[in-house]
Amino acid sequence: MIEIPQIKHKNLGVMLSFYVFIATFAALIHINNKLATMLILKYLNTLGRYILLMGRSFARPERMRMFLKQYTKEMSALGVDSIGIVLLISFFIGAVICIQMKLNIQSPWMPRWVSGYTTREILLLEFSSSIMCLILAGKVGSNIASELGTMRVTQQIDALEIMGVNSANYLILPKILGLVTLMPFLVIFSSATGILGAYGTAYIGHILSPEDLTLGLQHSFNAWFMWMSIIKSLVFAFIIASVSSFFGYTVEGGSVEVGKASTDAVVCSSVLILFSDVFLTQLLS
Numbered sequence: 001m002i003e004i005p006q007i008k009h010k011n012l013g014v015m016l017s018f019y020v021f022i023a024t025f026a027a028l029i030h031i032n033n034k035l036a037t038m039l040i041l042k043y044l045n046t047l048g049r050y051i052l053l054m055g056r057s058f059a060r061p062e063r064m065r066m067f068l069k070q071y072t073k074e075m076s077a078l079g080v081d082s083i084g085i086v087l088l089i090s091f092f093i094g095a096v097i098c099i100q101m102k103l104n105i106q107s108p109w110m111p112r113w114v115s116g117y118t119t120r121e122i123l124l125l126e127f128s129s130s131i132m133c134l135i136l137a138g139k140v141g142s143n144i145a146s147e148l149g150t151m152r153v154t155q156q157i158d159a160l161e162i163m164g165v166n167s168a169n170y171l172i173l174p175k176i177l178g179l180v181t182l183m184p185f186l187v188i189f190s191s192a193t194g195i196l197g198a199y200g201t202a203y204i205g206h207i208l209s210p211e212d213l214t215l216g217l218q219h220s221f222n223a224w225f226m227w228m229s230i231i232k233s234l235v236f237a238f239i240i241a242s243v244s245s246f247f248g249y250t251v252e253g254g255s256v257e258v259g260k261a262s263t264d265a266v267v268c269s270s271v272l273i274l275f276s277d278v279f280l281t282q283l284l285s
Contacts, residue, residue, distance in 0.1 A: 049246075049250065050242075050243075050246050053168055053172070053245075053246055053249060053250070054242060054246075056166060056168040056169060057168045057169055057172040057173045057176070057242075057245070058169075058173060059166060059169045061169060061170075061173070062165070062166065062169075066170075067170075067173070067174065070170070070174035071174040071177055071178055072178075073174070073178075074174045074175045074177075074178030074179070075178040075179075075181060075182055077143075077178075078140050078143070078144070078175065078178050078179045078182070078241075079178060079179060079181070079182025079183070079185070079186065080182070082136060082139060082140060082186060083186065083189060085135070085139065086132060086136075086186050086189055086190050086193075087189060087190075087193045089132070089135060089190075090123075090127075090128070090132070090189070090190040090191075090193040090194045090197065091193045091194065091196060091197040091200070092197060093127060093131075093194060093197065094119065094123060094193065094194030094195060094196065094197030094198045095197035095198060095200050095201045095205075096197075097118075097119050097122055097123065097127075097194070097198070098115060098116070098119045098197070098198035098201045098202070098207065098208075098213070099201055099205070099207055101114070101115040101118045101119055102115040102207045102208050103207075105118060112208065112209075112212040112215075113212045113213070113215040113216035113219055114216060115207075115208055115212070115213070115216060116198065116208075116212060116213040116214065116215065116216020116217045116219075117216040117217070117219050117220070118216075119194075119195075119198050119213075119216070119217070120195070120216065120217045120221075121225070123190075123191050123194040123195065124191055124225045124226060124229055125225055125228070125229065127190070127194065128187045128188075128190040128191040128194065128229055128233075129187055129229040129230075129232040129233045129236065130232065130236070130273065130274075130277045132186065132187065132190050132233075133183075133233060133236035133237070133240065133273055134270055134273055134274075136186070136240060137236075137240050137244075137266055137269040137270050137273060138266050138270075140179065140240055140241070140244070141240050141243070141244040141262075141265045141266045141269045142244070142262040142263075142265065142266050143244075144175055144240075144241060144244035144245055144248055144265070145244045145245075145247045145248035145251075145258075145261050145262040145264075145265035145266075146248065146258055146259075146261075146262045147248065148171060148172075148244075148245055148248030148249045148251075149247075149248040149249075149251040149257070149258035149261045149262065150258055151171070151248075152248070152249060152250075152251050152252075153251065153253065153254055153255065153257070153258060157171070157249070168249065171245075171249070172241075172242075172245040172249065175241050175245055176238060176241040176242055176245070178241075179237045179238075179240060179241040180234055180237045180238055180241070183233045183234060183236070183237035184230045184233055184234065186233070187229055187230055187233045188230075191226070191229070195217065198213060198217075199213065228284045228285075231280070231284060232276075232277065232280050232281075232284070235276055235280060236273050236276070236277075239269055239272045239273055239276065240269050240273075243265060243268050243269045243272060244265040244266075244269060246265075247261045247262075247264050247265035247268070248261055248262070248265065
């Protein structure tokens with residue numbers, strides 16, 4: 001007589017616990033749905049503002065002479081000034097890739113030129129385009145975002161708008177076209193310097209003979225890989241310049257927000273480069 005109510009009471013506790021769990025789970029799903037909806041709306045709002053800003057930026061320049069002057073200036077600031085860091089990084093990365101391929105892939109069952117072959121493929125297919133653009137997203141992207149952000153918080157952009165100037169076209173379009181113009185040359189310089197770094201390990205480090213390295217670099221060369229790397233770099237250059245310009249142009253607040261906008265520009269550019277790299281590799285291969 002006493003055990004039955006205890007069993008019923010225990011079953012009632014289990015049922016109550018189960019209902020509490022279901023209610024909590026449903027509440028979490030409801031909250032997560034609200035958060036997901038808010039995030040989606042936020043991202044769609046940002047995407048819409050980005051598209052509208054790009055529409056203003058790609059309008060016909062009002063004064064072509066002033067536009068060409070700004071275009072030349074941005075090519076020098078964004079592209080030419082980046083050649084040094086591109087050559088430095090590419091040289092040492094090419095040397096490291098050659099050493100790693102020789103030490104970890106080479107075996108008596110493989111041809112001696114396989115290290116040079118794999119070094120060339122890595123440099124052409126991924127490093128000179130994707131990895132180098134990720135590095136430039138940190139250098140060039142933060143530069144663009146901080147420059148435009150500073151102009152926004154100091155009301156220089158507002159002054160241009162008051163004078164009747166299309167500030168987006170005047171400030172953003174030369175940056176995008178300047179970086180897109182010079183990015184293929186940076187890719188070519190990066191590939192050539194990486195190969196020089198591989199030869200440096202052959203002549204100085206004596207990791208492998210220069211003849212084997214040359215044979216590997218020439219083995220089954222596909223010229224389309226170079227074109228594919230250039231095409232990918234054009235897309236990546238547009239992403240870096242346009243996204244960084246958007247975050248800098250639309251900043252609100254003071255100097256703290258300018259720094260935050262620079263960080264957001266680099267992060268967002270890097271993520272978009274990685275996503276587009278997967279898509280372009282599948283599309284162009």
